[in-house]
Amino acid sequence: MRAGDTNETMSAAAATAAPATAPDDWHLDLRGDGRRREEAIARLHGLLLRAARFEVSRRRASLPRLTGGDLDELAQEAADDAAMSVLRRLDDFRGESRFTTWAYKFALLEAAVKVRRRAWRDRELTLEPETWSQLEHPAPSPAATAERGALLAAIQEGIRTALTPRQRQVLVALALNGVPIDVLAERLGSNRNALxxxxxxxxxxxxxxxEATGFTGGRR
Amino acid sequence: MTTDPDLDLTLLRLLGPGEPEVDCDECFELLDRYVDLELADEPAEEILPGVRAHLAGCPACAEEHESLRALVELDHLS
Structure with a gap:
């Protein structure tokens, strides 16, 4: 696919069936020699490209300004990176799942991370609770309003007083401001697992x- | 937790699942097995404890779980 192709073409590509290769053959062929291995790597790349296109297609609403060509370029990059990961980690595959399921997850991860980062590329991150509007929800009754108000006040106090600055920054960004964890990791020079x-x-x-202020599971 | 789904979602995001869970790296390592078990109607959470709780607390891993499951289901149909 080239720049200018439509999103519909992208969807059609994403829906194409996976190559019909037996799970055991994948592993054996990728461990083979010469032409057998080269052909297996080419098939693997096709499999990963299909998965990456599938993921980009699912998330394309978050990238409204990108053309079908841009989106496919993103999928191609994800498939390339995933192929490197799969080949580097081939010894980690122990046959506890289908090989295709194991391989797909690398392409889905690469594609999902690239889409999240692209979607947030030009957005400023808010790392402090400038407003608490995310915690404001209409309550169905005066009694519920009072109970909810006490709970939300306790949460705000907890965020202010019980957390370290780093914990507060990460919690507010991820849980209140909706920043994707991969985007925050990139901006903070960290990684998903550490965050x-x-x-x-x-x-x-x-x-x-x-719990110390009398709430358990959101109730007093 | 409460009678308000929106507030419950906010509380889940803030407070997490509140039960033992794997971390993101462990979740990634187990995700392919977890999905294959789910689609085979096996008790995935009993066999791989802590994955379900992590998926409840981590939106990024949850999205990737949904995608992997959907993609493998698509393969099963073809």
Whole structure:
């Protein structure tokens, strides 16, 4: 596909069936020699490109300004990176799933991360709770309003007082401001797993704060 | 947690699943097995504990789980 192709073409490509290769053959062929291996790598790339196009197609609403060609270029880059990962980690495949399922996840990850980062490329990240509007929800009754108000006040206090600055920054960006974790990781020079651990610790501290102020599971 | 789905979602994002869960790297390592087990109607969460809770708490991993499951289901249909 070339620049200017339509999104419809992208969808059609994404829906194309996977190459019909037996799971065991994939693994054996990629470990083979010479032409057998070269052909297997070409088939693998086709498989990963299909998965990457599938993912880009699912997420294309977040990239309204990109043409079909731009989107396919993104999928191609994701497939290239995924192929490198699969070949580098071939020894990690132990046959506990279908080979295609194992390989697909690399292409889906690469494509999803590229789409998230492209969608947020020109957006400024808000890392502090400038407003608490994300925590404002209409309540069905005066009693519920009072209960909810107390819960949300306890949450705000917990975010302000129970967390380290880094935990507060990560929790607010991810949980309140909706920043994708891969985008935040890129901006902070970190990675998804490290940020999720920070988020996990922040959530644990916030839950402990709520329990100490009389709330359990969102109720007093 | 409450009677308000929107508030529940906000609380889930803020407080997480509140139960033992794997981290993102472990989730990625297990995701292919998890999806194949799910689609074979096997008890994926019993066999690979902590994945379901992580998917509830991590939107990025959850999106990739949904996509992998959908793609493999598409293969099963073809």
């Amino acid at each position: 999720y651990k920070t988020l996990h610790d922040a959530r644990r501290r916030l839950r402990a704060h709520l």
